[in-house]
Amino acid sequence: MQEDYRFKIANREALIGVGLVIFNFIWWFAFAYGMGSKDPEEYTYVFGLPDWFFYSCVVGFVVMAVLVTFIVKKFFVEVPFDDEEEEGNENK
């Protein structure tokens, strides 16, 4: 018996989720602690916010929102959820 084709799609999309969260974390961590660890007197400011905060939290959020939108629109596949036609397919 062959595997339900929808599960292949689902598995791939779950992996994309893991990849996104790792990217998100690295971005967030690198800017926050990379730029934020120096003495506060040496901070530069963007729109009034300290640079580490601006890049990590504000830009990081915008980047993630754009990335998620792009990936969902481009790579996520629409599949039916109900499966009348799948009856004969119960085992792997």
Place this chain on the structure above:
Amino acid sequence: MNWEAIIPLIGFLIIIFGVGMYAGKKVQSSNNFLDEYFLGGRSLGGFVLAMTMTATYGSASSFIGGPGTAYTQGLGWVLLAMSQVATGYFVLMILGKKFAIVTRKYKAVTMVDFLRKRYQSKWVVLFSAISIIIFLFSAMAAQWIGGARLIESLTGLSYISALFIFALSVLLYVTIGGFRAVALTDAIQGTVMFIGTLILLIAVIIAGGGISSIIGDLTAENPNLVTPFGSEASLTPAYVSSFWILVGVGVVALPQIAVRSMSYKNSRSMHRALIIGTIVVGFIMLNMHLIGVFARPILPGIDVPDTVMPLIALEVMPAWLAGIVLAAPMAAIMSTVDSLLLLVSSSIVKDVYLNYVQPKASHQRVKWLSIGITAVLGIIVFLMSLNPPELIIWLNLFAFGGLEAAFIWPVVMGLYWKHGNKYGAIASMIVGVGLYILSDFEVFAQPFGMHAVVLPIFVAFFAYVIVSLATKKFVSNQMNLS
């Protein structure tokens, strides 16, 4: 009494009731009561799905407590809160299509339903149902107290009358409308939170004389407030990062979130919810916590962090607008309470009663039992909130982490790893919850400088895998995901 602030709040509650009534009609006319009452007939669209996820998640803890802590800790706490952006896309992508397809195939209505069909084990079900009932019940009591305190501070009524008003409004529409009512009102509440935090943030920035001047004031008061390390320089990178587990990826395992991942109509609603959810969660978290930080130079010296939000709103805005904006935390608390209430009652009715007490109960009986138990639970929580026992407060602190430690692997690995079996699931739950409870003792409090939830989740993973592999030959009859 502050009528200018109260009237918008009352208006808001009336709208909520209207929605409950409307959804209640659908429940009456539905021919599959369980599916409709607990899942809204699996028909949620993208916008409602995204909002109900956000509102359920952005509960009192983050709405009232979060800005308060940000007020004390500074930008470091906003950084920590931003780990929650991940929930906006991660949960739906991980549980995603597979969970939707499989739960339909199993005809599962709750997360425990899914576990029961997946593992075919009475012990998995009973252990899960008990964890849900205990942990969520305690989480709920704390939310009620928060809701009542908010009404109390806004209206000047006594705590008991405030609690009574809160309890009555929640109970009325949850009992009538079920999941659909909760999800629809979540959509309204999510929208209120979204717009409310934006208006408040702008008002706070104007009152503080612009971002630069606010940040300047903060730096002058204590330079640590503008670093990622918190006001006492005590927030280490390891500790802050571990919140990615607790409030970021671990959220996958919260039953109230998981149940929403089986309620949507089709792939298109899921895709829309992914995009809307990420934007809305990130936006609300960023604004709300920034409000807390920016409030500091404007209103210095607030002792009780929980009161930062109401105080700053009344300070920088006209009373009527503050009333509308404060409907947002009210909304957050109510929506959390509703969904928890529904979950605990579904656990009792579906997972315990229908499985092991009276599997052949009639349609009518199940219906009245569901509504009755929801109401009775509400009354018990009300009584407990009148004079909250110590144990409840202790349990509430542990509720979310405990649920994550119990469920994350049985759910995620149950979906994606075909060799996972009931012994692995039970081992993982016992190890996860057990270790997590041990963390209450000093030795385990913050292993490796991380939040107490990290280690149990890590160890529970190995328990799941090792025990599943070791017992592979004893398990023959479990249902395979086709």
